[in-house]
Amino acid sequence: MAVKRDEKRMADLTRQLRSIIAQIEALRVEIAQLDILVSEYRSTITTLKNLKDLGAGKEVLLPVGRIAQVGAKLEDVDKIVINIGSGISVELPFDEAIQQIEKEIVALLALREALEKAMVELYARVEELSQKIREHGQSEASEGAKDEKGDNK
Numbered sequence: 001m002a003v004k005r006d007e008k009r010m011a012d013l014t015r016q017l018r019s020i021i022a023q024i025e026a027l028r029v030e031i032a033q034l035d036i037l038v039s040e041y042r043s044t045i046t047t048l049k050n051l052k053d054l055g056a057g058k059e060v061l062l063p064v065g066r067i068a069q070v071g072a073k074l075e076d077v078d079k080i081v082i083n084i085g086s087g088i089s090v091e092l093p094f095d096e097a098i099q100q101i102e103k104e105i106v107a108l109l110a111l112r113e114a115l116e117k118a119m120v121e122l123y124a125r126v127e128e129l130s131q132k133i134r135e136h137g138q139s140e141a142s143e144g145a146k147d148e149k150g151d152n153k
Contacts, residue, residue, distance in 0.1 A: 010137075013129055014133065038108050038109065044101060056077070057073065059071055059074075060074060080093075
């Protein structure tokens with residue numbers, strides 16, 4: 001009966017370990033997506049500032065998909081239309097739009113930090129479970145050796 005209990009305990013520990021590892025991987029994916037979004041937001045700020053520096057009347061090439069560009073003339077870069085969520089966009093003065101994007105970056109970085117902290121906690125839990133599994137395996141090995149010698153009848 002103790003053998004079945006030991007096997008069940010080992011299976012439970014292993015299942016917990018796999019679950020935590022899956023959670024860590026999900027957090028890694030989410031952090032990578034946040035990194036991409038932060039990079040895109042920073043690139044947007046740089047592009048907007050470069051366009052403002054060019055000024056009205058300048059000709060630029062506007063990307064249309066991945067493989068095509070069309071010529072366009074800058075008219076007014078003092079007003080920027082940005083998405084504020086749920087498909088809703090709002091026109092803001094240039095500086096206010098930049099500030100809004102920077103606030104989004106700060107919020108994303110705070111979320112990233114929270115996810116990293118959660119990952120550190122999960123790694124600690126992985127180490128704890130790994131130690132329990134090692135101890136359980138050593139315990140089973142020593143019990144098995146005793147049974148083979150006939151010491152534990």
